[in-house]
Amino acid sequence: MHDDAWSPPPVLLTVDLVILTLREGRLHLLLVERGKAPFRGMPALPGGFLNHDGEEILDAAHRELSEETALTSGWVHLEQLAVYGESGRDPRGRVISVAHLAIAPGLPDPVAGTDATDAAWVPAEDVLSGELELAFDHHRIATDGIERARDKIEFSSLATAFCGEEFTIAELQQVYEAVWGTELDIRNFYRKVQATKGFIVPVGTNRRTTGGRPARLYRAGPKTVLFPPLIRPAPSATQGNTRGKEE
Amino acid sequence: MHDDAWSPPPVLLTVDLVILTLREGRLHLLLVERGKAPFRGMPALPGGFLNHDGEEILDAAHRELSEETALTSGWVHLEQLAVYGESGRDPRGRVISVAHLAIAPGLPDPVAGTDATDAAWVPAEDVLSGELELAFDHHRIATDGIERARDKIEFSSLATAFCGEEFTIAELQQVYEAVWGTELDIRNFYRKVQATKGFIVPVGTNRRTTGGRPARLYRAGPKTVLFPPLIRPAPSATQGNTRGKEE
DNA sequence: GGAATAGTGTCTTTAAGACACTATCAA
DNA sequence: TTGATAGTGTCTTAAAGACACTATTCC
Numbered sequence A, B: 001m002h003d004d005a006w007s008p009p010p011v012l013l014t015v016d017l018v019i020l021t022l023r024e025g026r027l028h029l030l031l032v033e034r035g036k037a038p039f040r041g042m043p044a045l046p047g048g049f050l051n052h053d054g055e056e057i058l059d060a061a062h063r064e065l066s067e068e069t070a071l072t073s074g075w076v077h078l079e080q081l082a083v084y085g086e087s088g089r090d091p092r093g094r095v096i097s098v099a100h101l102a103i104a105p106g107l108p109d110p111v112a113g114t115d116a117t118d119a120a121w122v123p124a125e126d127v128l129s130g131e132l133e134l135a136f137d138h139h140r141i142a143t144d145g146i147e148r149a150r151d152k153i154e155f156s157s158l159a160t161a162f163c164g165e166e167f168t169i170a171e172l173q174q175v176y177e178a179v180w181g182t183e184l185d186i187r188n189f190y191r192k193v194q195a196t197k198g199f200i201v202p203v204g205t206n207r208r209t210t211g212g213r214p215a216r217l218y219r220a221g222p223k224t225v226l227f228p229p230l231i232r233p234a235p236s237a238t239q240g241n242t243r244g245k246e247e
Numbered sequence C: 001g002g003a004a005t006a007g008t009g010t011c012t013t014t015a016a017g018a019c020a021c022t023a024t025c026a027a
Numbered sequence D: 001t002t003g004a005t006a007g008t009g010t011c012t013t014a015a016a017g018a019c020a021c022t023a024t025t026c027c
Helices: A057-069 A124-128 A138-155 A157-162 A169-180 A186-195 B057-069 B124-128 B138-155 B157-162 B169-180 B186-195
Strands: A010-023 A026-034 A047-049 A077-084 A095-103 A116-123 A200-206 A216-220 B010-023 B026-034 B047-049 B077-084 B095-103 B116-123 B200-206 B216-220
Touching: A010 A057, A010 A138, A010 A157, A010 A169, A026 A057, A026 A124, A026 A138, A026 A169, A047 A057, A057 A077, A057 A095, A077 A138, A077 B077, A095 A138, A095 A157, A116 A124, A124 A138, A138 A157, A138 A169, A157 A169, A157 A216, A169 A186, A169 A216, B010 B057, B010 B138, B010 B157, B010 B169, B026 B057, B026 B124, B026 B138, B026 B169, B047 B057, B057 B077, B057 B095, B077 B138, B095 B138, B095 B157, B116 B124, B124 B138, B138 B157, B138 B169, B157 B169, B157 B216, B169 B186, B169 B216
Parallel strands: A010 A095, B010 B095
Antiparallel strands: A010 A026, A010 A047, A010 B010, A026 A116, A077 A095, A200 A216, B010 B026, B010 B047, B026 B116, B077 B095, B200 B216
């Protein structure tokens, strides 16, 4: 099929990050302003090339994450999202991006990183709506990352990654509401999360009193797969049972 | 951070395929015997390097798929699975594999492809059990692919990809039973798939009579997301509610 | 006592799980 | 009529959805 002189074409690998957090009860996404060509001056996902030939992809993702957020990686969830490798996606040549999804509790304001002249938290809605144009195919990547988070908190304990080490049930509910963009019934939510043994465990103490009854504190329990799941409500705009996309 | 002379380290990209099908009511996986070093003579997933610099990753996956299965790609489901890029995974250097999951209806016996001296359908169980040793990190990739299929047929109409264009409900049930490795109650299964409007649609005609009552034929409907989902039964070996992995 | 926030209880409805019989065809 | 396969109906149980009140704290 190939003659003997054939050798596989080399490509360049980047790691890009969809970093999600909650700020003021809304889902936010970390974007940087690109400091170099291509797309100089345009908002983009944090990320960059592998540092050296032996660097592991996941290590590179952690490195980029701490460069942008000055975050001790301890409390951050980080997982691979997907690969984006269309040949036209980067004008510098064949650049393959391994996108990652990171989820962290409310974070300090970001610090400018290596390739970024500026970094900022942006409401996810601004990206989803297309209002904010992103460099490369980062709009698509960000959308996929948010969608992954929306799906995953249904069946896993991932939502707790948006909270600090200790949190109240009301805070956890806010996570679901912000990520899904829906409102949930408080009473049903309490019933659900408490019925799922091992999802959250009470810590014993109560939260600082902000004027009302103090809230019980919980932390993430050992269970990472939720069964039965917390089902995401169908978007209420349309009628009846709207689950089930058409092809 | 880097001096001006720094440039990103190039890597090589391969595409590997977890190709699943049903044969004699059991889940099978296509493996090739490696014809070259490294791991010469050892079973491996079908796959190979990008052909040329401009080749799209998904196109490369389709190309490898048809090289190994002589399959018109029309009736095959093909999706990206994950990236495997640990620095030690390939002795030839830094080789990143973009793994794909392919699902196809009962296929003709495979033809030997470019890099393969031999290709064969192997029961998935032989791979999962670790009985069969695979080249590179292909055991891990195959396991992840099978797990993806097991998860995905719960919430999507993916199971129909294992069937031909027209199939009976009993055949669809066999898909679920083979992929999950469980038995399902016929009556509840009929109720579920028929209650989920748009999952399967009757074709009108009946299947060739093999001696009993002819079965109604169906084809895949327009709905790709199943709600409510077909829940995978908990493995019966252990007690009670065994859903929910511990960390 | 009033304002503020936390936490719960019940009824209805939907769907899962368990279980056994009837229907249609060919020989 | 028998053998073979296809197809269904009912009761019980689990969990989702809707809905409004009680509890604890601070002032």
